[in-house]
Amino acid sequence: MVRYYEKPTGDLNKHYNDEELLKMTEEKVEELTQQHNELDKRNREIYNGLGKKKKELIKLAVDIWGDRSNEYRYLKKATIPSPTNWTDYWERTLSRRKKLMEEKKAEQKEKEREEERKRKVERAILWLQARGKRLGEDFHMESAIHVANDIAFDEEVKRCQEAGKAGTYYEFDGNDWCEECEGWDGVSRRCECGNRRVYWDMCDWSDFEDMQIHGVAD
Numbered sequence: 718m719v720r721y722y723e724k725p726t727g728d729l730n731k732h733y734n735d736e737e738l739l740k741m742t743e744e745k746v747e748e749l750t751q752q753h754n755e756l757d758k759r760n761r762e763i764y765n766g767l768g769k770k771k772k773e774l775i776k777l778a779v780d781i782w783g784d785r786s787n788e789y790r791y792l793k794k795a796t797i798p799s800p801t802n803w804t805d806y807w808e809r810t811l812s813r814r815k816k817l818m819e820e821k822k823a824e825q826k827e828k829e830r831e832e833e834r835k836r837k838v839e840r841a842i843l844w845l846q847a848r849g850k851r852l853g854e855d856f857h858m859e860s861a862i863h864v865a866n867d868i869a870f871d872e873e874v875k876r877c878q879e880a881g882k883a884g885t886y887y888e889f890d891g892n893d894w895c896e897e898c899e900g901w902d903g904v905s906r907r908c909e910c911g912n913r914r915v916y917w918d919m920c921d922w923s924d925f926e927d928m929q930i931h932g933v934a935d
């Protein structure tokens with residue numbers, strides 16, 4: 718096989734460990750990919766040339782021994798050595814690099830999320846302290862966000878209920894069984910038409926820094 722085909726040399730033939738792959742610049746990847754593609758193209762041409770020679774040989778065998786001969790059958794079954802065993806090395810290296818980079822990116826993202834959560838905890842502590850709550854007594858580091866959310870929710874409910882008492886009606890989720898209904902006042906257990914039981918709920922994306930609540934029917 719070696720005598721037919723060209724082998725990758727230099728950087729293209731190197732085995733790269735994870736660290737080296739992550740450090741490799743895009744320019745280097747581009748350069749080696751181009752080298753690989755050219756080498757692959759030349760090898761493919763050799764492979765196709767051997768295929769042509771095999772066809773000629775079979776034709777000659779038919780001329781000499783006929784198409785029912787063992788010689789013909791033998792040549793037909795003979796396989797041409799292929800370069801693919803080692804030419805896909807670079808492709809495998811590239812896909813390993815891609816996977817490594819994705820893993821690193823995910824790791825980085827997770828780290829950022831964790832940092833953001835830490836900052837959020839700090840802000841929750843300040844938010845709670847501004848309301849006279851004491852760390853270690855009324856709440857702990859681990860529960861700061863949760864406690865702040867609960868208090869912000871209660872505050873927002875209270876505010877909406879005051880407006881409800883003053884005549885505001887709120888739209889709510891699940892009002893499809895209502896009949897000529899004004900909505901919900903935010904205080905009563907049922908909506909204006911009386912068909913649905915409604916309660917306040919925190920919106921999914923919401924927290925103490927931007928408390929959004931909405932009415933939901935059972």
Ligand SMILES: [Zn+2]
Nearest residue numbers: 895898908910
């Ligand atoms: Zn109703």
